[in-house]
Amino acid sequence: MAVQISPSILSSDFSRLAEEAAAVSGPDGADWLHVDVMDNHFVPNLTLGVPVVESLGKASGVPLDCHLMIEDPDRWAPQYVEAGASSVTFHVEAARAPVRLAREIRAKGARASMALKPATPIEPYEDLLPELDMLLVMTVEPGFGGQAFLDIMLPKIRRTRELIGRHGLQMWLQVDGGVSTSTIERCAEAGADVFVAGSAVYGADDPADAVRRLRAQAQE
Numbered sequence: 022m023a024v025q026i027s028p029s030i031l032s033s034d035f036s037r038l039a040e041e042a043a044a045v046s047g048p049d050g051a052d053w054l055h056v057d058v059m060d061n062h063f064v065p066n067l068t069l070g071v072p073v074v075e076s077l078g079k080a081s082g083v084p085l086d087c088h089l090m091i092e093d094p095d096r097w098a099p100q101y102v103e104a105g106a107s108s109v110t111f112h113v114e115a116a117r118a119p120v121r122l123a124r125e126i127r128a129k130g131a132r133a134s135m136a137l138k139p140a141t142p143i144e145p146y147e148d149l150l151p152e153l154d155m156l157l158v159m160t161v162e163p164g165f166g167g168q169a170f171l172d173i174m175l176p177k178i179r180r181t182r183e184l185i186g187r188h189g190l191q192m193w194l195q196v197d198g199g200v201s202t203s204t205i206e207r208c209a210e211a212g213a214d215v216f217v218a219g220s221a222v223y224g225a226d227d228p229a230d231a232v233r234r235l236r237a238q239a240q241e
């Protein structure tokens with residue numbers, strides 16, 4: 022499927038979220054906007070919640086890709102769909118009933134996506150793949166932007182893409198953490214097609230140009 026670039030607003034200026042979203046939108050701009058929701062329990066950091074997603078959804082022309090790094094996603098994820106998210110990613114380590122949750126997200130009209138922390142293998146969850154529209158393979162420990170890309174995740178990306186193929190599924194495979202112009206090609210080559218980038222986009226002088234450069238490299 023076509024490459025999708027999803028800049029993470031975690032690295033943007035939170036006092037100007039609408040402008041920061043606008044800075045990466047437009048022709049050849051971001052496909053999705055990645056919104057990192059952290060609750061200070063599942064990860065040691067705290068960001069934003071449902072009301073901010075709702076406002077940002079109205080202000081941003083770019084579909085929201087919500088990544089929930091929170092406890093009890095079974096309870097909260099459906100609210101992010103109602104707030105306007107186009108895709109909602111929950112962590113399998115936190116979900117009590119991932120199949121039921123994925124079905125609920127889909128039934129409410131969003132893409133259902135499941136994330137794996139670096140130490141979580143994909144193999145035990147193979148049978149869940151048909152319930153999902155996207156898998157997120159974390160390439161850093163979740164919690165903070167600006168961390169170094171974990172090269173040791175490349176085999177997991179490759180195995181995940183193989184499993185998706187073996188099941189004959191059309192699914193997005195997202196990578197998140199340390200994605201930049203120096204790591205994106207390796208991720209694409211391993212089978213990822215959705216690329217989250219925080220510091221590589223919002224740390225650049227020209228965020229829109231950073232999105233274009235990432236896309237060009239992913240497509241090579």
Ligand code: DX5
Pocket residue numbers: 029030031032055057088161162163164165166167168197198199200217218219220221
């Ligand atoms: C980290 C978040 C990421 C983060 C990525 O837990 O899930 O989305 O914003 O930031 P960079 O691209 O700077 O690693």
Ligand code: ZN
Pocket residue numbers: 029055056057088197217
């Ligand atoms: Zn994220």
